[in-house]
């Protein structure tokens with residue numbers, strides 16, 4: 001973490017302190033998105049509903065992790081490695097009525 005050297009206004013030289021964010025700093029060392037999360041939730045969220053699903057690759061298959069609205073893992077779907085390019089462009093969630101992964105295409 002860099003010390004919170006940016007306060008109040010946008011400095012083109014400073015980027016958000018959140019790991020792997022890289023967006024321009026708005027205030028208190030945070031970009032607009034993370035600044036508002038800090039303001040609303042009191043902390044920076046690890047994920048948001050706009051983040052893509054996490055995909056973990058293994059030797060012969062992959063797992064697509066699905067999260068609930070509280071950003072807690074609720075399910076994993078097993079897929080073949082060659083299907084990753086087909087599914088990773090979509091946002092997947094668990095359809096509670098069927099118990100199967102679902103997406104809005």
Ligand SMILES: [Zn+2]
Pocket residue numbers: 016017018021022023030031032033034
């Ligand atoms: Zn940020």
